[in-house]
Amino acid sequence: MKKFNCFLPALSHGFQSPGKLSLSTISSPDCSLMPPVPLSAEPIPSSDTIDLEGFKSRVCHSISKQHWTALKREIGDLGYHKLLEFLFQWNVDEELLLRFFKWSEKENGSPHNLEFCCRLLHLLSNAKKYDKIRSLLHSMVNRENDSSCSVIFHALTVSSDRPKFNPVIADMLVSAYAKNSRIDMAVEAFKRSGDYGIRLSVLSCNSLLNELVKSNDIKTLELVYKETIRRRIPLNHVSFNTVIHGVCKAGKLRKAVDLAADMESWGCSPNVITYNTLIDGHCKMGKIGKMYKAESLLKEMVTNRISPTQVTFNILIDGYCKDGNSLAALRVFDEMKKKGFSPNAITYNSLINGLSKEGKIEEALDLNTQMQGCNVQPTIVTYNELIYGFCRVGKMIEAKNVLDEVIEKGLAPSLVTYNSLIDGYCKLGKMEEALELQAKMSQRGLCCDVSTYNSLIAGFCRAGNTKGASRLLDEMGENNIQADVITYNILIGELCRRGESRKALKLLDEMSELGVDPKHVTYNILMDGFCEEGNLRVALSLRERMERGGRKANVATYNVLIKGLCRKGKMEEANRLLNELLEKGLVPNHVTYDLVRDEMIEKGFMPDIEGHLYDVVQ
DNA sequence: TTAGGGTTAG
Numbered sequence A: 001m002k003k004f005n006c007f008l009p010a011l012s013h014g015f016q017s018p019g020k021l022s023l024s025t026i027s028s029p030d031c032s033l034m035p036p037v038p039l040s041a042e043p044i045p046s047s048d049t050i051d052l053e054g055f056k057s058r059v060c061h062s063i064s065k066q067h068w069t070a071l072k073r074e075i076g077d078l079g080y081h082k083l084l085e086f087l088f089q090w091n092v093d094e095e096l097l098l099r100f101f102k103w104s105e106k107e108n109g110s111p112h113n114l115e116f117c118c119r120l121l122h123l124l125s126n127a128k129k130y131d132k133i134r135s136l137l138h139s140m141v142n143r144e145n146d147s148s149c150s151v152i153f154h155a156l157t158v159s160s161d162r163p164k165f166n167p168v169i170a171d172m173l174v175s176a177y178a179k180n181s182r183i184d185m186a187v188e189a190f191k192r193s194g195d196y197g198i199r200l201s202v203l204s205c206n207s208l209l210n211e212l213v214k215s216n217d218i219k220t221l222e223l224v225y226k227e228t229i230r231r232r233i234p235l236n237h238v239s240f241n242t243v244i245h246g247v248c249k250a251g252k253l254r255k256a257v258d259l260a261a262d263m264e265s266w267g268c269s270p271n272v273i274t275y276n277t278l279i280d281g282h283c284k285m286g287k288i289g290k291m292y293k294a295e296s297l298l299k300e301m302v303t304n305r306i307s308p309t310q311v312t313f314n315i316l317i318d319g320y321c322k323d324g325n326s327l328a329a330l331r332v333f334d335e336m337k338k339k340g341f342s343p344n345a346i347t348y349n350s351l352i353n354g355l356s357k358e359g360k361i362e363e364a365l366d367l368n369t370q371m372q373g374c375n376v377q378p379t380i381v382t383y384n385e386l387i388y389g390f391c392r393v394g395k396m397i398e399a400k401n402v403l404d405e406v407i408e409k410g411l412a413p414s415l416v417t418y419n420s421l422i423d424g425y426c427k428l429g430k431m432e433e434a435l436e437l438q439a440k441m442s443q444r445g446l447c448c449d450v451s452t453y454n455s456l457i458a459g460f461c462r463a464g465n466t467k468g469a470s471r472l473l474d475e476m477g478e479n480n481i482q483a484d485v486i487t488y489n490i491l492i493g494e495l496c497r498r499g500e501s502r503k504a505l506k507l508l509d510e511m512s513e514l515g516v517d518p519k520h521v522t523y524n525i526l527m528d529g530f531c532e533e534g535n536l537r538v539a540l541s542l543r544e545r546m547e548r549g550g551r552k553a554n555v556a557t558y559n560v561l562i563k564g565l566c567r568k569g570k571m572e573e574a575n576r577l578l579n580e581l582l583e584k585g586l587v588p589n590h591v592t593y594d595l596v597r598d599e600m601i602e603k604g605f606m607p608d609i610e611g612h613l614y615d616v617v618q
Numbered sequence B: 001t002t003a004g005g006g007t008t009a010g
Helices: A054-063 A067-077 A080-089 A094-108 A114-126 A129-141 A147-159 A167-179 A183-195 A202-214 A218-229 A237-249 A251-267 A272-284 A290-303 A312-321 A328-339 A345-357 A361-373 A381-391 A394-410 A416-429 A431-441 A451-461 A467-476 A485-496 A501-514 A522-530 A536-548 A555-567 A571-584 A590-600 A612-617
Strands: none
Touching: A054 A067, A054 A080, A054 A094, A067 A237, A080 A114, A094 A129, A094 A431, A114 A129, A114 A147, A114 A167, A114 A237, A129 A167, A147 A167, A147 A183, A147 A218, A167 A183, A167 A202, A183 A202, A202 A237, A218 A237, A218 A467, A218 A590, A237 A251, A237 A272, A251 A272, A272 A290, A272 A312, A290 A312, A312 A328, A312 A416, A312 A467, A328 A345, A328 A394, A345 A361, A345 A381, A345 A451, A361 A381, A381 A394, A381 A416, A394 A416, A416 A431, A416 A451, A451 A467, A485 A501, A485 A522, A522 A536, A522 A555, A555 A571, A571 A590
């Protein structure tokens, strides 16, 4: 077993046995049973009249009956720490000890030292009181100044009377950290368990894997997964499905599919959750032809005799809606009903959202009526989507009426409810109404988030009200709300529009300093700003900077640069970029076509390209 | 212990 020679501050006191206490002590009549008792402590009697058995009995009785006032009288000046030492030495029942342990921590206002925690954990594990261990570890891992894992593992080792402590404690420690979202510590406990040769259960590994997925730490997820395989921990469906989910979230779809195939060799065939996860991964993270791939996964699961469920259909419906294809979503919706699955609130919400995004508010309202007719109650999400739908088409009165309906029905409007409405007003330049709603949401106890501020700042920028935008930026700072990439995109865009691209570039540097990751659009807006100013050199250098940061130029990047080059009359270079776009397998969009038509052809330049783009131009 | 729904920029 690996031993650690590190400094152990938490163990630097209190490891001495009661017999070695620095406080003046007297010996009890029977040293093996009785603790040493301080001479001066009241109400412990003096040595000649002492009744230690009586003291022990009164103390234990008070704890078991929870007579805390009486117990306090018994303890006197002895102190909780000393009494705890005696309780350990008296070999009292572990539940009694735990009860005093918890009460005295509360009374003291500070936790007991790590040695006591570990000794108690050993007692509880010997008695197989696993729920109690779980609860004790839960409070241990939620402490502000808790010890590092190496200190805890060392303490567990030295406080145990056996060569190896019960591995269940380490297993539950990993789980406790994971379930309390202390991911770094959970990973550390996972590693230490390996160092100590402790075989963890699949349950605690799954907790850890799941928390890593939730926190989007896919790199660590993959490391932990590989390690579980190396340690031959018998992973189950939940483990594989969780890892596949994480890998999908990171956009590594091919890897996710490979993992699903690898499951077989571990005795786990992909199940309905595996397929649903893969389909959802493709819907959310796939690129061109993603819905085709999602459908082919559906076919594959049916071929493998795994029946799709309501969730499978919901995933597909939402996928088509997010892809801007509500028609296909409605086709799946019909298919789902034909196969005997009842749509639920999630089904309807996905469809209502998809229709709203496409500006089809009337159809969205019809579906809302339909869902209520089918006894599916609309949720706050449904109402938020209807509000969003009305806002999309500028129908603010109707949107506001939905909010009133929500309140009338006794439902609680959410942050998203207000954010959607505020954004609706901002987009129409109705800043007073937007600010009024911001005040109303605060009155309801809802705090603005970064989205609220982004909508408002963008609104003020559109209205040319720099002061208003600046005031909100200050308010964000005062409320400790961190600007995100969208905030920066808005500000960079505004500076570029004002012809202040240099200042905008400084914001890009600020983002890097603050750890806010710029996206494609951030660079594209900036490049556009420099192109508009005729500074192609900086625009092209930004493309290089973007690619160095791991983001390859997308169609929008090419469009911005081609436009800039055309404006400068650099038609040969523009044409070269156009060809490069096609060579890279990128699909030109309507902006590209417009550019070709308006900028290139009008300037008497016939693009020298092959394929469909040329055909379209013709 | 694993899978599905809502707002902000362009």
